[in-house]
Amino acid sequence: MDAENAKIPQATAKRLPLYYRFINNLHSQGKMRVSSKELSEAVKVDSATIRRDFSYFGALGKKGYGYNVEYLLSFFRQTLDQDETTNVALIGVGNLGTAFLNYNFMKNNNTKIEVAFDAKDDRIGQTVGGVPIKHIDDLEKHMDGISVAILTVPSSAAQGIADRLVEAGISGVLNFTPARITVPNSVRVHHIDLAVELQALVYFLKHYPLDEEED
Numbered sequence: 001m002d003a004e005n006a007k008i009p010q011a012t013a014k015r016l017p018l019y020y021r022f023i024n025n026l027h028s029q030g031k032m033r034v035s036s037k038e039l040s041e042a043v044k045v046d047s048a049t050i051r052r053d054f055s056y057f058g059a060l061g062k063k064g065y066g067y068n069v070e071y072l073l074s075f076f077r078q079t080l081d082q083d084e085t086t087n088v089a090l091i092g093v094g095n096l097g098t099a100f101l102n103y104n105f106m107k108n109n110n111t112k113i114e115v116a117f118d119a120k121d122d123r124i125g126q127t128v129g130g131v132p133i134k135h136i137d138d139l140e141k142h143m144d145g146i147s148v149a150i151l152t153v154p155s156s157a158a159q160g161i162a163d164r165l166v167e168a169g170i171s172g173v174l175n176f177t178p179a180r181i182t183v184p185n186s187v188r189v190h191h192i193d194l195a196v197e198l199q200a201l202v203y204f205l206k207h208y209p210l211d212e213e214e215d
């Protein structure tokens with residue numbers, strides 16, 4: 001997102017990809033407009049929040065009309081840099097890494113895994129999901145134009161690789177390892193621990209059962 005949109009609150013910014021995906025689907029179905037109620041039901045965000053979010057980027061829905069799909073889509077495209085592809089590197093072609101390489105991220109957003117790295121010699125030179133696998137020792141040789149990295153290595157390798165990625169000029173890291181990595185303030189790290197997320201869901205199901213519809 002560019003500096004112009006810096007005034008959008010972070011919580012709103014986090015919902016943009018969700019809105020984008022739904023609006024994109026509506027657009028490809030030829031729909032011209034959408035109400036905040038429809039949006040709310042589809043993305044599971046209450047309609048007051050949607051109206052507030054949309055007001056930040058000047059999309060003021062009209063009563064009885066809703067929002068213009070074309071306008072929203074062009075806004076989201078611009079804001080989320082959908083017109084520009086972000087090149088991604090994946091480090092660690094194990095079970096999880098392999099699944100990501102086979103997953104078509106381009107389907108829903110303009111991110112593309114360009115290159116993957118692993119330490120196992122027998123993987124080097126292969127391609128998985130059309131992505132070439134290079135040796136981790138050669139990381140720095142293949143980082144031109146790559147701004148984001150996905151980390152799917154064992155925890156013990158995470159910090160060392162993160163240091164090298166920082167040195168190579170990375171802007172963002174999606175960290176799937178349970179390790180908390182330390183990077184300079186200029187690098188953004190999003191941490192996703194699937195085991196913790198699953199455990200949290202099970203805990204919530206047990207202790208906070210959803211017996212009635214929540215807002």
Ligand code: ATP
Pocket residue numbers: 091092093094095096097117118119120136152153154157161
């Ligand atoms: P996953 O956790 O994705 O299910 P796995 O159980 O198949 O993976 P892990 O031991 O977690 O295997 O390792 C993930 C991948 O990371 C493996 O393919 C491994 O060869 C690779 N790997 C391990 N250490 C490094 C390293 N220092 N640099 C790059 N790749 C590494």
